[in-house]
Amino acid sequence: MTDFGENIRMAVEGLRANKIRAFLTMLGIIIGISSVIAIVSVGDALIGSVNDVFSKIGGNNIEVTVTSADADATLEMTDDLRIQDDTIEAFKARYPDIVKGVAVNATGGTVTTTDQLKNSSISLTGVNPDYFNVQNIQVKKGRLLNEEDVSGARSVIVLSETGAEKFFGKSDPIGKTLSVTGSGGDRVYTVIGTYRVDNGILSDSYSNQQAYIPVSTAAEDSGTSGYSFILVLTAQGTDTAAFAVKAGDFFSQYLPENSGAKIQSTSMQNMIQEMNSQLGTVSTGVSVIAGISLLVGGIGVMNIMLVSVSERTREIGIRKALGARNGTIRTQFLVESMIICLIGGIIGILLGGGFALIAGKFIGITVFPSFGAVATAVGFSMLIGLFFGSYPAAKAAKMNPIDALRYE
């Protein structure tokens, strides 16, 4: 017979008498549990928000890219390899119910402004009107590019909110002009609007730095025609993975024989899966590290419990003389070992939760420490205590009382 509360009280008192030692012992458990909690919480939140974002902006998108057929070789990109405007028109005509838009872009390159903020560089992307829909780019002021801008190869430009502020400060940028010097010579653009991208965690600084010009204007400057990369927006409810295959087949027909190029066509579904599996790999990696540190922590706990048993040999002898059964002694030391691990686990949970919240702030996602992970961590740390405490506890339990009492 024994009193469980009494065991807990004794264990806590023993730990308080050796605070530093107890803390050092718990360190492995703390590191292990906190990394598991942090990674699981952040990972869950990340997967959640990535899925959220993809389904909002790109669940229906297919990326079609011209790439090298041989992964080791670099592809010399020429106009006959690029996807041309009439090919895109043919594609739209072939699948009128599925294709809701095709976003194209031509890199205008990084150019230097010559009037406002001289020598400040700006990254130009030539796009068609579909591009804004497909990429979830919203107008803030003025308007975005339209068909007339493209067909007329007009010198008009859409700046990001931050870009406009950089060049024109607080004053209204619409109608203002921006002179740039690029590969195609000097050009004066008229600002027709500003935009903002709001894609949750994907709103990186890059996507808010682009300035958009008509794709035809960019082509004029670069002297090229066609696109090595297009984005196809499909109708709601399309099986994008299956349609990606069809799109790939369609554009492949237009590639010259033995060009060394191939068409790669990927749906966002594929990408979501890819991303999830990459997150899974990261989680597995961290879990392995956490597992090792829990193992090391457990061995540390076993070591300190062996020290504790041998330090308290005499006490064990006294308890046995007073009528403690072997099982009672065993329980006492198991409880102590489990409490060490439990306290370590709780500190780990708090620490890991803290890390997760801080990491969430940095990435810009809301992180809730996962309840499942917390419950598992509590259970698992007690299990570690039980497992690694059982040998020292058994050693204490089977001590001969006379030898124990005589122990100096």
Added chain:
Amino acid sequence: MNPDSVIQLRNIVKRYNIGSENELEILHGISLDVRRGEFLAVVGASGSGKSTLMNIIGALDKPTEGSYILDGTDMDEVGDTQVSEIRNREIGFVFQNFNLIPRSTALKNVELPLMYAGVSRQERRERALSLLKTVEMSDRADHQPNELSGGQKQRIAIARAMANDPAVILADEPTGALDTKTGRLVMDLFHELNRETGATIVLITHNRELAAECDRIVTLSDGRITDISPGTGGYTDQEQENAS
């Protein structure tokens, strides 16, 4: 068999290192009966086997040969769990070096045998407080052993030994670590317990004066009982004279 005997030892032999070349026989066939309510002293030189005998009486150790019946139970026939129970309920140990549990208050120390006996929290607290009162240590209930003097520790240990109202209190040189005056007070406490609660006490000592105050004195030399003689039974010479 004497029905009044709490302890009945017959031809107890204890050997150590059995089967090895340094096999040692420490007790060579001890036979002894202790009556219920008796205050028995065991004296003998250091190394004569007193503690070995006490460990056997206290069920901490088993004899190599011989039979031992404690309060009607043949100790040869009990298993591990029952031995723990017997130590808990039938025996109260008092050691030379007190053997209180460190970092546990006096009260918790006295409660310990009660806890192992399965007594409820409330009940064991009450019982422990009343025991502390008996040994005049009520005001030290919340003190830890390292805050107590030797004499105070031994009083706590005696209170703890009495917790489950054992059949026998075994005290192995309980005054050995105390100065004469404190030792005297502890001795008086034993006499008081023996007289007022009828506790059976086996006192091991090599102080012949203290032994002489007991009911009977057993002398042990080299693992044999060489003398059993009556003592004064706790009465001073004056009291004895008055009584006769």
